[in-house]
Amino acid sequence: MLISDLKRPCVKCDGSGFQAGFDEWGSIQTNLRKSCPACSGRGHNLTELGQNLWKLYRPMLQDLIREELQNKSTILE
Ligand SMILES: [Zn+2]
Structure with missing residues (x-):
């Protein structure tokens, strides 16, 4: 199984994670680019297989995480 079986680069933003079309507005605007709505700024989307694995894990x-937090809190006490 390859990682490309689990996720695909976002086609909306070409994997950049940002909404396309802001670059041409000027240099200041590039800092204000919004996250791509199709991938929430991650630059990739999970495939069906990736989603199933994520649900499993x-x-x-x-x-x-809960165990880790409990361990931490007992050390601190
Ligand atoms: Zn995207």
């Missing part, structure tokens, strides 16, 4: 990641 997400609860495990949440458990892991």
Whole structure:
């Protein structure tokens, strides 16, 4: 399985993560570019397979984070 099976570069912003069409407005505007609405500024979108994997891993990641936070709070006490 390749990472390209899980995600694809966003075709709307060509993988830049920003909305296209702002560059021509001038240099100041480039700093104010908005995130691409199609990929939320990530520059890529998950494929169906990627989404399924994310759904599979997400609860495990949440458990892991919860454990980490609990460990931290017991050290601090
Ligand atoms: Zn995009």
